[in-house]
Amino acid sequence: MRALVFTGPGRAEVLAVPEPVAAAGQVIVEVERVGVCGTDVELFTGEMSYLHTGAASYPLRPGHEWSGTVLTTGPGVDPGWVGRRVTGDTMIGCGTCVRCRAGRHHVCPARHELGCRDGLPGALAERLAFPAAYLHALPDPVDATLGALVEPGGNALRAVRAANVAPGERLLILGTGTIGLLAARFARALGAEVHLLGLGDEPLAGAPVWTRATLPGLAWHGVVDATNAATTPGLAVELVEPGRTVVYIGLAGTPSLVDTREIVLKDVTTVGILGASAGLAGAITAYADRSADPRPLVAATVSLEEIVDVLAGKRPEGAGPGPKFHADPRR
Known part of the structure; x- marks a missing residue:
């Protein structure tokens, strides 16, 4: 398969690789759609920390945001899965540790992360072996x-829930990438007054987008940092109301500085927030x-070959304004 x-x-x-075979407890999925994100880009460029700690190594098969249909089941798996449309948890724990x-399998020390750490080839392929x-x-x-x-x-839903903002209260989201825009959608659905801090107008935000220069001096009852900037973690603490919550879901490329005196x-x-595990069911619902409808965030759906250019920073001709790109491995 490709x-x-x-x-x-x-x-x-895009290479020809062996067809996956369902081991005990696994299914084989025909992959229909796969998203790429900043983690995939960092794995592609070599900047991802897992490549430097030994958790991941080349050659590497990426892809952890996926959907598809179950084709076959391995030993010990309910055959009723066959024909069902599915997605899956990226974080695969050992199942036996404390x-x-x-x-808390998403922080299992021996976990696999589909398409991110060694052990489970990712979903940017025609078919995928995955634990049922x-x-x-x-x-x-x-x-x-x-x-x-x-x-x-x-x-994004985990981040919004962790911010602990009640209906009618004000949530500030730092960053207008995929996670920031998704968080805005979930927060509005939960009744929060949503504002975003970005670089300017964001046509898909559906909420006010401020720059650092224009940000009003309002009371922010919760702040979610969904950026990759080293300066925003400290800014989030500075902006949030006393006694409230800052949620960190973005990862900076270099260590960030936060004044713990101000936190205290x-x-x-x-x-x-690491991983989507506890938020998957809520997102599906x-x-x-x-x-919450995130489909406008997808700028284009392309082939496996075309996703290589996307990872290199090139936007396909005719792409929409969204920050997310999908691949259809069947193309």
């Missing part, structure tokens, strides 16, 4: 595009009932 393979920093090819048994225990069935209203947006949606003196709660 699959996208990162063969080294800045090098990617963290996994406590429901980590599947999520997709209802009919959640099409292939929405299905591939469940993983980033789960991350303002009695601020800070929360880090929100997409199914249309309380």
